[in-house]
Amino acid sequence: MVISGLSKSIQIAGGGVAGLTAAIQLKKAGFNPIIFEKEQKVGAGRHGDYEGLDNWIFSRNVPAFFKESGFHFSNITSYPIYRFNVHTQLDKPIIVQNNQPFFYMVKRGSGPNDLDYQLYRQCIEVGVRFEFGKKAPETCQIIATGTRKAAAFIRGINFKTNLKNQVHLLLGSQFAPKGYAYLIIIDGQGTLATAFKNPKNLESNPLQNCLEYFSEIGIKIRHGIWFGSRGSFSLPFGSIRSPYQIGEAGGFQDYLFGFGIRMSMMSGRAAALSILGNKKESEMILKELNRKRRLSFVNRIIYEQLSDKRMAGLAKKLSEKSNPLSILADAYTWNFKNILRWINMRYRYEVRPT
Numbered sequence: 001m002v003i004s005g006l007s008k009s010i011q012i013a014g015g016g017v018a019g020l021t022a023a024i025q026l027k028k029a030g031f032n033p034i035i036f037e038k039e040q041k042v043g044a045g046r047h048g049d050y051e052g053l054d055n056w057i058f059s060r061n062v063p064a065f066f067k068e069s070g071f072h073f074s075n076i077t078s079y080p081i082y083r084f085n086v087h088t089q090l091d092k093p094i095i096v097q098n099n100q101p102f103f104y105m106v107k108r109g110s111g112p113n114d115l116d117y118q119l120y121r122q123c124i125e126v127g128v129r130f131e132f133g134k135k136a137p138e139t140c141q142i143i144a145t146g147t148r149k150a151a152a153f154i155r156g157i158n159f160k161t162n163l164k165n166q167v168h169l170l171l172g173s174q175f176a177p178k179g180y181a182y183l184i185i186i187d188g189q190g191t192l193a194t195a196f197k198n199p200k201n202l203e204s205n206p207l208q209n210c211l212e213y214f215s216e217i218g219i220k221i222r223h224g225i226w227f228g229s230r231g232s233f234s235l236p237f238g239s240i241r242s243p244y245q246i247g248e249a250g251g252f253q254d255y256l257f258g259f260g261i262r263m264s265m266m267s268g269r270a271a272a273l274s275i276l277g278n279k280k281e282s283e284m285i286l287k288e289l290n291r292k293r294r295l296s297f298v299n300r301i302i303y304e305q306l307s308d309k310r311m312a313g314l315a316k317k318l319s320e321k322s323n324p325l326s327i328l329a330d331a332y333t334w335n336f337k338n339i340l341r342w343i344n345m346r347y348r349y350e351v352r353p354t
């Protein structure tokens with residue numbers, strides 16, 4: 001939709017993926033968005049580390065999804081992942097593979113090939129304005145300032161390596177209590193990270209345990225840049241209205257594994273469509289997002305109840321399936337079984353719907 005003759009200014013707080021998506025949609029429809037980013041550049045809070053664009057939560061595939069969000073995916077350097085190794089404390093490593101990619105890996109940050117920088121470039125190309133190094137004014141109609149309440153913690157290391165491309169997932173309390181750890185090596189660059197809950201109750205250092213485990217199986221990680229971050233599990237299910245809270249600021253995230261990029265972008269699109277007067281489509285996106293969030297909530301509750309032994313068993317089962325991606329997709333499908341689960345479990349989480 002293009003609104004002619006309008007030079008309407010929209011102020012957006014935060015230049016993450018959510019704010020950038022809202023901005024490009026608004027600009028392409030004739031509005032004049034301006035993004036206030038407190039850092040000196042887009043992607044400054046990231047470290048060039050790899051993150052995965054999940055390919056099972058939503059039915060649209062990743063390139064189509066980016067097009068719908070206003071961006072050219074081909075400009076972003078990405079790596080489809082068809083197989084990965086799963087390690088548990090109780091069994092030998094197994095391989096999970098699929099004929100469709102599980103993820104598209106992208107780098108986060110301000111480097112020329114990074115997701116954040118590429119989305120920023122595409123915003124600049126269509127004329128989105130940016131104010132860097134400034135906290136956003138109170139008057140912003142769109143709030144896209146990222147995580148509010150820390151509930152999940154991430155510790156990691158980025159490093160250079162000669163090892164070949166590979167992806168590993170580590171499960172179990174030693175590597176990541178109530179979470180997961182991963183090692184991604186692509187084109188000589190690696191990210192090892194562990195995402196876990198309740199750092200106060202840790203009996204040992206999960207990142208150190210991961211490093212020692214990999215060292216034992218011959219994957220030595222010597223020098224690198226350490227990083228730490230956090231994620232939220234807030235669950236506001238309000239409607240999309242001004243001031244719009246999008247991305248992680250609005251709780252748009254997968255609560256199982258913390259996938260937030262696509263949900264953040266979709267919430268940015270929903271806010272833009274609402275401002276553009278396309279309330280129906282905006283509400284439809286919100287409905288889809290809220291269903292996925294509810295099911296990710298259910299999946300997290302189930303996941304947190306798994307013992308290390310049961311988790312190892314499930315990973316083994318997944319590796320024996322011909323299409324494990326479809327099993328992951330089933331866990332995010334709004335069907336009778338999953339709706340019942342949601343009804344039974346919705347009050348059992350520490351952060352309740354508001």
Ligand SMILES: Cc1cc2nc3c(=O)[nH]c(=O)nc-3n(C[C@H](O)[C@H](O)[C@H](O)COP(=O)(O)OP(=O)(O)OC[C@H]3O[C@@H](n4cnc5c(N)ncnc54)[C@H](O)[C@@H]3O)c2cc1C
Binds near residue numbers: 014
């Ligand atoms: C280590 C880590 C690994 C992750 N891995 C994955 C993954 O593999 N796959 C996945 O899908 N998701 C992953 N996520 C989650 C995903 O990165 C986030 O959900 C997503 O980036 C959220 O986007 P956002 O735009 O809401 O917020 P952000 O990307 O956090 O952007 C918010 C922006 O707002 C700016 N800002 C904050 N306050 C102000 C203010 N007052 N004024 C102006 N600017 C402000 C910040 O500087 C920042 O640039 C991961 C997150 C972390 C931390």
